[in-house]
Amino acid sequence: MGKGMRSARNVLGPCRRPFRALAAVATAAAVCLALPLADARADEPGETVVGELVQAWPEAGLEGESAHAGTEHAEQPLTWVETEGGAAVHVPTGAVEDLPVGATVQVTVGNAPAGEDGAAPVHEVLDAALVESAPVPRPARSAPLTNEVTVALVVPAGGSRDGTTLPEMVAAVDGPVAEFWAEQTDGAIRVGVTAAHDWLTTDAGCTEPSALWEEVATRVGFVPAPGRHLALYVSSLPRDLPGCSYALGQIGGSPAAGGRLYVREVLPSVIAHELGHNFGLGHSSGHQCDGTVEAGACRTAPYRDYYDVMGISWGQVGTLNAPQAALLGTLPAAAQQAVSAPGTTTVTLAPLAGRDGTRALRLTGPDGATYWLEYRSAAGRDGWLGSPANRYGLQDGVLLRRTAGLPDTALLLDGTPTAAAGWDADLQAALPVGAPVTLAGGQVTVTVDAVLPAGATVTVTTTAAAPVPAPRGDAQRPAVLPGAPTAPAAGQPAAPGPAEPPVAAPAPDAAPTPDAAVPATPAPSASPVATVARTSATGAWTVPALGAAGVALAGVAWQTGSRRRTADTGA
Template sequence: MPSVRDSAALGTPRLLRSLVVTAAVAASTLLPGAVAAADEPAGTSVTGRLVHAVAEAHPDEAAGHEGHGHAGDGAVAWVQPAAGDAVRVDPAAMADLPTGATVEVTLGSGTEGSDDEDEALEVLEKDVVALPVATPVLRDPAGLTNRVTVVLVRPAGVAADGVTEAQIVDTVNGPVADFWSRQSNGAVQLGVTRSHGWTATTAGCADAGALWNEVAATVGFAAGDGNHLLVYVSGAAPGCAYALAEVGTTTGTGGRLYVQTTSSSAIVHELGHNFGLGHSSAEQCDGAVEGSGCRTVGYRDLYDVMGVSRSLMGSLTVPQAARIGLLPAAQIQALTVQDAVTTTTLAPLSGTTGTRALRLTDAAGSVYWLEYRTATGQDGWLGTDADRHRLETGVLLRRAGTLPDTSVLLDATPGPASAWETDFQAALPVGVAVPVSGGAFTVVVQGVSPAGAVLTVTPTSTAGAAPAAPQPPPLSRGAR
């Protein structure tokens, strides 16, 4: 595969390293006398606002990136106290808490198993002081739900590059706004309300929070619901991620983001993080749909703009769309292991009507999603020359996850581990029983047509992780 490279060759760790310098600096400021995170005395507490963010790998490198134990996956988290510098913390430890929550964390040393002095601090204990207030998505008088302030920035005073203010503004108001409007059926209306040409900062890319704070103060950006600060970073600036964004909780959260690219799909993707989405990733297991011997690869769902769909920008996967309320409840059919055998028809995902998602919840609460992708609308590129990885149309199976991989594509035609690198074909074959959640459900695609895919789902309430043991049949009970 031309775009898949060995993980050792990836740029992500290098990019992240430039970001994590912030952590050591912040921690040493907060904790006097310390020079490196790894040297911090355990047990120090800090209270502040939790911020999740994601630093992006370049798309040429992203899909081949193996997320071994989720190390180096681009997830970043910090706690911003009311006064003083932010403290970088282990993002995995905070993944179940939303951005914007006020938290009190007890810090350990660097994360387990790392001797990297730039590593984020381990979290020994965490308490939620206050959850973020859920705010409704409101339209302003101009009809916008999301207002974007665009600023072209020369971090640490580096030179400008050839990008113009109008270029970024037009990209946001054009393809970026169009995408989110279509995916939300008109509910998300974003546009640029203010823009600023090349602006020098003292802060560099090593500390994204400081960079955003400085830019916000300079241009008078008001953080708040539905307000986004989009910084375009000069290509001359060293040590920047390809892009970086705060992870919000809803389409109304607002947030800050920067890009070092003019790619519309990158800006769409970063705004997706502001809206509360993580990545569309993939899990591959050795000859099995799920089980042991698996790997999760960040961004490897190439159907979706939260994975690496590049300029193709396919429809949001159903776990992603549902996560932020873009999928109408009436278009979701939900089943649990207690339900009866069910046959249903899934309408094409790229349409706007019918049942577009089937949600299966197993006994342990894990949530699986089925959708039907056709080469129509937003997904019209499937099967064309642009579909370089020969992605399939048909019914796709995904598992919902936590940050950074909030949507995980499962392979319904799993091959051996030796074939993983070139295997991007994941659709459910017609007429084949596919186990979901280790057999808690069995899904058979009966047939597909342009109008829809007919599926039969057989829940098995006694399979999988069901907590209650099945009652023995009367005969065996009597035989005891």
């Protein structure tokens, strides 16, 4: 039963008596079911309240019993906004009829006349907006899990226990994380917790992650094997515990490889991200060039893809982008179309969040570089794009990405590039409508002809033939992340290098603050880019290949996760 129903049951308690279902309902003010929840402080006109939109149908007693003589039914349900603390602000049902029940809403209220016969006052609604859609009900599992997760809460050496509970971690994995991966892979990846262990204090610390995982695995009886994951919640106290990343995940060879990870916050986007590493995915990052889409002086900014779970972790978890889905092998052939031969092709892209139609257009440049076009509409899993939850002003529209190798297996290119001086504040990446965009040294031209809710029409003109790669994409999975120093002894940290700065949390009314830039250095690229400057270094550890019963597991690189909780989630 959902939160709204629990609320209704609580508020109806004082008038509880045998109920019967009624065919219709009377006015809220004319029933005995006064809601006794503490009314949130909304005494001043213009005060804004954020919470869940809850509705409850008032029921009359058996045989028409009611404290209000002559009342047989209510004409509409009672409606209120319930804050996280359980307080309620009552509003007229008709004033919020366009907002879905169960969603998180933001309502600005005005004066409230006193309620009749002790009923809670109903506030005038001055403005109302959707913040976040209601969670989709989780269907019962009808098939065996493909990926079994063992969860443990851990206090590493030097740390202290925080207030996180085991049920919170289990609920995150079994709920939004499992739902995300099942939805995005059409059921090919089914994640679930099969064992859970409460707080353990370890001798190992974060400075030796393989030792930490190994100690926990031994104590809880976790045996590495394909499709098995050890997911630790590492206490957040103290936050600067030596060696502890915000999150850490093994780079696997495939979704079936299994792996190990830890997080220091029970945030679904972070847990899903680290599992993505276990499945073989690198980061979804941003690629910005000085006044052009991909040529000249450029930088790759880690995690700077706010649309994707493998980018920065924040409150929203959008649809898995096309190159990452292709890399997993879960983007159906029917959902993508390839363009490589010389000529002109016009395609209508269906919304990426849907499950029908052509959802991705794969382009191959003359040098073999793979580009992807996808249409993000404010619907389905990407519905937050059209709500106040889109705090960074991300655009819906056609997005352009390029497949790359680890650590960034998907690069979001800027369809409306600014000069380098404006990179930091520029999160507008959608391709403009009606303006040709050239790629691959001018041999590929992309024009977005129209963008409608049902689909976006795109025309692609190529001037040179190129081989079409396999649908899985052209990313490579090296055993050690690119740029990592020579492998040290097993289980030991790699040679010291520049520490990766956290992705700064933007102020509520400002654009995100980027990582501190480092001097540009020449780097190889799959596209004609003269200079690439990464804005942070990536650390890596090499560890012995996991195995059990003679089974060697793929994936021996550990990807540090330095994502930080952004301002909207309370960091």
